[in-house]
Amino acid sequence: MTASEALDASLAPTGVRGRAMAFFETRAWPYLFLVPALVLVGAAILYPLTSGLLLSLHNAELLKPARNGFIGLENYQELLGDQVAWNALVNTIVWVGGGVLIQVTVGIGIALLLDGRYRGVGSVRVLVLLPWFLPSVVVAHMWAMMLDARFGVINDILARVGLLGTDRAWLAEPSTALLTVMVVELWWSVPFFALFLLAGLQGIPDDLVDATRVDGASSAQRFRYLTIPFIQPVIVVATVLQVIRLTNSPDLLNILTGGGPGRVSMTLSLYAYRTAYQKFDFGYASAISVVLLVGLSVFAVVYIRRSGVVQ
């Protein structure tokens, strides 16, 4: 019996009303407190899920209501033969896979830097996190300006350091468009990733660190055999969250390249958004989203299982 439960027992009341109150005080309150949020969130998950699934089986074009109705798996059939979608799938894999790999590497580096115990480390942590709080619109336009071929500072700096001969239109050239947005995304979201990993680093007990030092382990050995295994669960969770975020948020791509030039930077989520926003073809957009959700769920389950974090 915990102290709290003992207290519950000692406050035992009498009478019907008293007992009803007591029931609330000891048993019912946790559930009652939970109900409002659960109802809202449950509705916010179940409703979109079912209606998304249903819509994906319908022809639901808001601009051509005449042809709307149940069409079974036709949207999915169309998706299988859709060259744009296949191309977007490849881009999504590059955008998400490449993005997460870079972010894990850079994120661990920054987290290690932020793990110190020097004066002002608190301020450094707060300042480094700043980019993450910028709205996507500001991030996108700010970088669009900095990356501009003629007026932008990026070309200018690179030219001055001698890394660049001629001005380049980073976002307009097929070979660099996707990569450039990936760099902007890195700048934007790596602070959060680093903070996440920092939380893991701070969970490493000091005695363990001291013990490895007594045993004469080098920094590299300590990193490899203590730090990495210790923060592995945090890396796994952070990776899953970041994969979800990258797969689902086409904000930067929408503003910076719009999927172009041509379709070299069109990802699946951007394709779905454009299908819904420009053509109001909700059925087809839902089908793409359902495919994304299934893909993400499979990834999350397989990845978490295989990483051995959850038995």
Add this chain to the structure above:
Amino acid sequence: MTAATVGRPRRSTAGRVRHVLPLALLTGVVLAIAILPLVWILLTSLTPEAEIIDGPAYVPTQLTVDNYTTVWRRGDFPDLMLNSLIVSGLTVAISLAVAPLAAYSLSRHRYRGRTLVLLLFLSIRMFPFLLMLIPAYIILRDLGLLDNRFGLALAYTTFALPAAVWFMKTFFDAVPTEIEDAARIDGCSRLGVFWRVVLPLSRPGLMATAVFLGIGAWSEYLFALMLTTSRGSRTWPVGVSLLVGEFQLPYGQLAATGVITVVPILIAYAFVGRNMVRGLMGGAMKG
């Protein structure tokens, strides 16, 4: 390896400097990369348009607030700012009316299915946002709340609420239960304990959560782009992004709108920054 390990085995001063200097430099570089773009956009917003077109200017030769006045005189921008403030305020209000209760319950009681509930709140992040957006569009249209500030706030609440629950749970976990037990011995009810003891003790956490949700709603762009169409409800970020289409490349004005967007965020962040870091890290550890 990390600066944390510095100094514990006593080294000579020279050795310490050699060890610390590269780390300090690296930290400086990271900070510079994080912050310099913001400094640059601030400077650009204060540069006359003519000077910007001459080529990349780092420090303007003359400072001007023309860009700001031009933006503000565009008529609809003050409206958009007001819309954004109202939508953000509503989102925070609805979420904070519901989330702390649930978070307190999850923090204090170990019932079956607790992990499942927490995972449910987390899984909402996994939804392709379009799968939320399309039904939201349809519901709001049917309710007559499309192109409406309250409607947009409701849509935002669907992802703000789960985040708020996770956040608040972290802060409630830090409140010692002994204080609550003492209050209950003195005859305080559960709700009374929650209202008079736990919530006041978690006020910094409540503030941090409010700011976190507020910033999220203030910054959101793709939902707002689709769910609002008129000056009566369109939000600031949407207005900023539409600025580009209307003019050719109003760099100075664009920079000015960027600064205007960021300033409220910076002010709010300055008040609760460290607590927010705590809340985020708490969520990280238990996520």
